Amino acid sequence: MEGDDERTSRRANLGRIVASALALLVHLPNRAGVRRQKRKRQKKDLPAREELNYTFPLPPGAFINLSNINGPVFIETADTHIAEVQTIRSALQRRDLDQQPLIVELTENGLSIRGERQLLNSSRRNGVRHRVTVKLPRQVELSVDRVNGMLDVREIGGSALLKNINGGANVRLGQAVGSLEIIRVNGGVQIALGQPQDGGIKIHRINGVVELHFVGEPNAELEVEEFRGDINSVIPLVAKGRMGNSRLHARMGSGGPLISIHCINGGVRLRQDEQSI
Structure with missing residues (x-):
């Protein structure tokens, strides 16, 4: 026991x-x-860190170019003629910052913010991380190429070309006439806009879900081709021609500028909001 x-x-x-x-x-x-x-x-920041702030006068219609940024980019606009730029670079060692600059300078027709192209192929051990925040006049032409991080663009009024983004893109359009092209994005794309303008919208080669949030009732032509996933729309669509498993041509409202969405590895969402996202 x-x-x-x-x-x-x-x-x-x-x-x-x-x-x-x-x-x-x-x-x-x-x-x-x-x-x-x-x-x-x-x-977010490695031990060796450098923060720089710049201000530049810019005329309406200036061309803004950002390229080779190894980190997130935040762009907002306002009714101003001054560009405000903040760049934060960080690395494991100070010498890496010295050897891999981020160049911010006025150009003949606008403003350039660029890193070295080879930086995006650097190893994580000695790579320099970036965080870039820009406040611009609303009426500018924008080009962004090769960003290794999230891209957030708010209330751009002119044309915009955004390509080679590794981290997704969030874009809110203003009401000025201009075109929007978003090409080669690894991550979802979210766009808020009012009535599409004459330049139209092109969204091609996206690895992720594409969401369009319309403020009000849109009038546009919609072309969706070569996509994997479904199309989910709360906006009435009138099909044009023959529809296929990976092809849709349709009219929204009374028709208008073309919204072209091609080569999407994910679904397409069409929403109607009372106010922009």
């Missing part, structure tokens, strides 16, 4: 140990999540 009591006691102790371990495991994910969030915030 004494041996049975010992075995019973050992089982009880083992049960308490297992229960304690399970309780600990239940709490670990939350603590680990907090630590991950903290590490994520810390990873």
Whole structure:
């Protein structure tokens, strides 16, 4: 009987140990999540860090070029004739910052912000990270090429060409006449716009879901071809011609400028909002 009591006691102790371990495991994910969030915030900037701020006068219609940015880019506009630029670079060592500059300068027809092209192919060990924030006059022409991070563009009024974006794109268009081209994006694309303008919209080669949020009732021609996923629209579409498994030509409202969406590895969402996203 004494041996049975010992075995019973050992089982009880083992049960308490297992229960304690399970309780600990239940709490670990939350603590680990907090630590991950903290590490994520810390990873935004590496130990060696440089922040620079610039202001430039720009006339309406100026050409703005951003290229070879290894990190997120945030662009907003206002009723102003002044461009405000903030660049933050960080690296493991100061010498990496010295060897891999981010150039911000006025050009003959506008403003250029660019890194070195080979930087985007650098190893994580010695690469320089960027964060670029730009405030521009609303009526500008914008070109963004090769961004290794999220691209956020707010209330651009002129034409915009956005290509080679690794991290998704969020774009809000103004009401001025202009065209929008978004080409080769690894990540979702979200666009908020009013009535499409004469220049139309081209969204090609996107690895992710494409969402268009219209403020009001749009009048446009829609062309969706070569896509994987579904088309989900709360906006009435009038089909034109023969529809296929990966092809849709349709009219929205009374028709108008062309919205061309081609080569999409993901679905297409068409929404109607009271106000822009």
